[in-house]
Amino acid sequence: GQNIDQPTEMTATEGAIVQINCTYQTSGFNGLFWYQQHAGEAPTFLSYNVLDGLEEKGRFSSFLSRSKGYSYLLLKELQMKDSASYLCAVGETGGFKTIFGAGTRLFVKA
């Protein structure tokens, strides 16, 4: 079956580093996405990994291990505006669909 697991909530302090983990079991794999979603707003694309390793993009980095079905999103120098839900999602092979996780709600405190 298709399953994407990520923690429900996390809390971190402004200026700190936080790592949000995601594990997945899907019938096909065409890459892993991370999206950011502020409350009441639409998801926005953050990163895409299809090969193993770390992709860095400013304060945000994303890691993938395909053999372990595992990814993480690393946020550095946390800011209050980073308080949001972070959705892990997997692209299916053979089509156009993406399977989304339920998201991790990150609270950044002063």
Next chain:
Amino acid sequence: DAMVIQNPRYQVTQFGKPVTLSCSQTLNHNVMYWYQQKSSQAPKLLFHYYDKDFNNEADTPDNFQSRRPNTSFCFLDIRSPGLGDAAMYLCATSREQSNQPQHFGDGTRLSIL
């Protein structure tokens, strides 16, 4: 700026009264999606179009229909909304493959009285 636009942002309807949500895009993407998202849950795919080819998810209720009259526009029709259909409805577009990121509209929050 190229974008995905959903109207209205907030929609209130009565139990059982048909409602239509609209989505337009200027990205010229072939694929358009409709998702339902309830609080603290993953977006749930209802349908997607590749050009005019319509793909319905197996668990999408018959109460939900969709139309895509041209590349730019897509509509979600809820024929007889029930209380359980209150949710955020998200429209998204992407290029052809599932390894392309999706671009979302701001969503329509639907309330049922």
